[in-house]
């Protein structure tokens with residue numbers, strides 16, 4: 494499938510809507526204008542890809558709503574070249590947004606089929622620099638830590654302790670925290686032991702689950 498003028502037009506409309514809803518960092522909107530979201534969703538759903546809605550990506554998982562992707566990216570408050578860890582690669586869309594921003598992206602997915610699909614989706618679009626890992630995000634990637642940013646794209650009951658340990662001093666984790674519903678939480682690491690927390694509204698995410706599938 495290609496990126497037709499119609500897809501591009503709808504994408505522009507979506508990004509316009511997002512820009513009116515919240516003052517997102519312009520570089521995020523530029524990235525989202527560039528990335529063909531319809532090529533990340535299941536075949537047959539591409540006509541729905543430019544509504545501000547989550548969509549199924551297989552094995553009971555969803556690609557996050559564009560507003561949520563923009564918000565999580567915004568809250569990450571990135572700087573170019575920084576090392577970030579994403580938990581929940583899914584179809585790879587959020588990964589592509591982080592790559593467009595010039596970040597060094599490490600990402601973990603617990604579903605083998607999604608890990609493979611994300612690899613395919615990203616490669617097809619020329620995004621070859623992300624470090625994709627198949628595994629359990631609760632463990633993080635200690636061999637590549639510390640990370641300046643950690644982004645959870647699944648809802649966790651609490652901030653996973655291993656991930657807090659892998660956060661750089663001065664770094665921030667953006668995590669939807671909660672069981673039924675989640676509160677978007679930004680956790681900053683001030684020093685070895687001090688973490689501060691700020692809440693940014695309610696969201697609904699698929700759960701962060703242990704182990705691999």
Ligand code: SAH
Pocket residue numbers: 550554555556557580581582583584585586587588601602603604607628629630631646647699700701702703704
């Ligand atoms: N960022 C994704 C969103 C996918 S939804 C995208 O843009 O498509 C959240 C993802 O988190 C799902 O794919 C789910 O399988 C994954 N996930 C849940 N628990 C996980 C864990 N412990 N480790 C890694 N991935 C996990």
